[in-house]
Amino acid sequence: MNFNSIAKKMFRANYKRYLLYFICNTFSIVLFYCFAALFTNKSFMDTTSEISMISSNVIAPSIMVSIFLALFVPYSHSAFQKLRRNDYGILMTLGMTDKEIFRNVLFENGMIALISIVTGLLAGTLVSMGFFSFIIHVIGIKNVTFGISFKAYLITILFYGGIFIVTVLISILKSLKMQIIDMIKERYKADKGAKSSKIVFGIGTAILVISAVLMFVNNYIKLWNMWFISMLVCCGATYLILCNAEVIVLFVSKRFKNFYIRNCLFLGDFKYRFHSTKKVTFTMIWLFVFAIFFMGLCTVTYPSMLENAVIYTPYHMVYAEIYGMNKISDYDLGEIFESGDTKVTQQKSIEVLRGAFNILSASKVNEVFKTDYHVAKGNFLMLYQYDLQDGYEHSFLSVPVINIPCNDGDYPLKTAGKDIRILFGDNNALSDFTILVNDADYMQIKKASLNYKAGNVKMFKFAQWRKSGDILDKLEQKQYKVNPTIEPKYYKMSSRLGKYNLAKQSAIFLIFVETFVFLLFWASANIILYLKLQLEFEDEERKFMSLYKMGMREDEFRSLVNKKLGLMFLLPVFTGGVIASFYIYFVFLSFNWYYKWLSVGYCIIISAIMLILQNGFVKTYSNSFLQRILKGIPQ
Known part of the structure; x- marks a missing residue:
């Protein structure tokens, strides 16, 4: 051989x-x-x-x-x-x-x-x-x-x-x-490691507290990536705590002697196996943290994205007549509206000068949108279409002076500040940056500018915007007929229904992908632990045979194995759920209270489901594990 x-x-x-x-x-x-x-x-x-x-x-x-x-x-x-x-x-x-x-x-x-x-x-x-x-x-x-x-x-x-x-x-x-x-x-x-230290355990606990404090402090400093920094700090803290968790067993043995005596076999086994399981436990905890955190994140993202799609589209349909594009007669529009499943309840129009910026006359904005803007001659007001409670970070352009190219040279405008208010919302016709100017400045730029062209933005509201799909389709077909192209995007029509459906599709896809990753991490965590248990099987078998010869009964060993497997499979899920719930609360802190607590609720529900699944897995694997070991008992 x-x-x-x-x-x-x-x-x-x-x-x-x-x-x-x-x-x-x-x-x-x-x-x-x-x-x-x-x-x-x-x-x-x-x-x-x-x-x-x-x-x-x-x-x-x-x-x-x-x-x-x-x-x-x-x-x-x-x-x-x-x-x-x-x-x-x-x-x-x-x-x-x-x-x-x-x-x-x-x-x-x-x-x-x-x-x-x-x-x-x-x-x-x-x-x-x-x-x-x-x-x-x-x-x-x-x-x-x-x-x-x-x-x-x-x-x-x-x-x-x-x-x-x-x-x-x-x-x-x-x-x-x-x-x-x-x-x-x-x-x-077993994987060797340094002896547990009370000092290092205390340092890990202090760092864990610091990671939590960072999130509370971020309520005031408002750094968008603070949750990620804090999570990295928390990750290091949990590793230090796990590497020195034997301190907990020593504490229990001294302070709770009766409890320790009743569970001496389990706690002794925990101390013996600790160094070989700390890395696996740490890996499992953070797999579950990310799995639960991102699942909770995407489940709340679904309703918030749909709500934002409505908030950012105050008008149900918007398009621009500019550069000779989208010239659709009132008669053709009337025919399209008459053939739809819903009626037009409001129609507005406002002139815009389009170039590097969208320029609107302050008086026209006041007239159309019932506002009260006052912009002095030679100044401009930056208008942002943001809802600051939507939970997202927003960028603000800092421009002290804008020079508009005109026939007789640049026409300077100085900043008069900014205003954050949704008037016309997120649409293709008025995308990019929009500024409000005095009427005199507006007319001068319109007359003499080399790069800014005038056009009309038309805005419509329907009685039931969810039923406006037929009207939108026919208007889009009309645009293809009257226009040689609908590129770039500001020629394209915008609609609440389109934004809503796109947000819905995006949210569903996000949930689908995150569910896929969630199942991946859940399966991976259990596979990692299963591999570890396979490595230790023969050692467990020898240990049981030694204990059996010393008088341990089968039911006592079964109880010991169930406690050990329960701790190994359930503790990472519970810990991961607590950490994920904490961080998702602060991630949604800028949202209203409903989404903030809804996100925490979803994390708790997901954690509970995972604990139930893990408990079933523990029972199944425990029975299989015990049957293999108990086969070696002499009859």
Whole structure:
């Protein structure tokens, strides 16, 4: 019998290890390819079209998936190699050389990677087809097409391949430096770490408090990225606390002796296993933090986006007659309105000078919108169409002087400040920056300007704007007939119904993508823990047999295992839910109280659902885990 035949027998005996490792790699490739296919689809990522509002929602989840792949592949490989080093150590005692081990590791990992890539890309193609089917048929984005993306294949292969090659090479170098006895004992060793320190535990707790204080302070300094900075600080604090959490057990043993005595086996096992689980627990906590946080974020984003779509469109339909475009007669408009399912209740029109800025006469604005603006000659007032309670950061242009090019030289206007008020809202006709000027300045610019042309903005309100779709479609068809082009976008008609439907599609897509990432993180956290438990199974089996010989009953061991698995599976979810709820409260602090507490409520509901699912998973896995161990009890 040679080494190859021995290796084949080892493979047959431990094929489940290879299968689990293969599934982890394939799982990672499928997920990454799905987002790569979205990113490389030109029709979906078209920044010039309206769906850019929808496609932009894929950026953050794609970054999260990339980071996940960069961490999950090395971890699954490390878990697999811990088991294999034991096998290689045994083979080396039989005479296998370092060169043969090197070849064997490269061959088996290369084959697993190759099969994983082929399987992952095939499965990823099918899943991405489901992605696009959902986008086209459920969300209703008709101008997106699905196609086989060879660029996405290449990006996935290069990204996964690069991570996999570096991981395998590091693993080989580590194996070659190890002694035979260390390789044999590798699977039984817990991850070593420094002894727990009360001082470091206290420092971690203090940093955790600081991360919370930062969010309270941000109520006054209003930094948009403070939640991210605070979350990074909190991440470091939780790691320090977990690395020194043995202090809690020591505290319990001294202050609550009766409790400690009743649970001495469980707490003793916790201390013994602590150093091997702290990294896994830390990883699980933050996977759940991000999963719950972003799910809570997108569930509240849905109603807030729909509300903003209504707030930012005070007029139900707006278009501009300018540069000879959109010249639609009153007769044609009347026919279109008469054929619709709803009636026009209000119609307004205002002249605008369009150039680098939209220039409006202050007196005309007062007349049309019933306002009371007064702008002195030679000045301008910047008008922003913002709702400061919409929960978003807004930029304000600081321009002390504007020089308008005219026939006899530049016409200077000095700033008179700004006003933030939604009069005509977010529409293509008055996009970009709008300024109000004195009537005399307006007429002078209109008469002498080289770059500003006059046009009319027409605004309409309907009795029932949700039923205005037929009118909007017919008017758009009319625009295509009377205009040689409807580019750039300020020629295009804007409507509340269009903005509302686009916001709805964007919100649904965001929920769909975040749900996908949420399930990914939930599955990944459990896979990571499952791999860890697989590594410790034989150690657990030996421990139980020792305790059984000392008189421990089956029900006592079952209780011990249930407590241990419950802590490992449920604590990360609970902790992640608390952290996510805290941060989402402050993220929505600039919203009204309804959205603020709704976001927290969603996080609590999501956490509760995950705890229920985890509890079911614990019971299922616990029964399977115990059955495997109890088989070894002599009858």
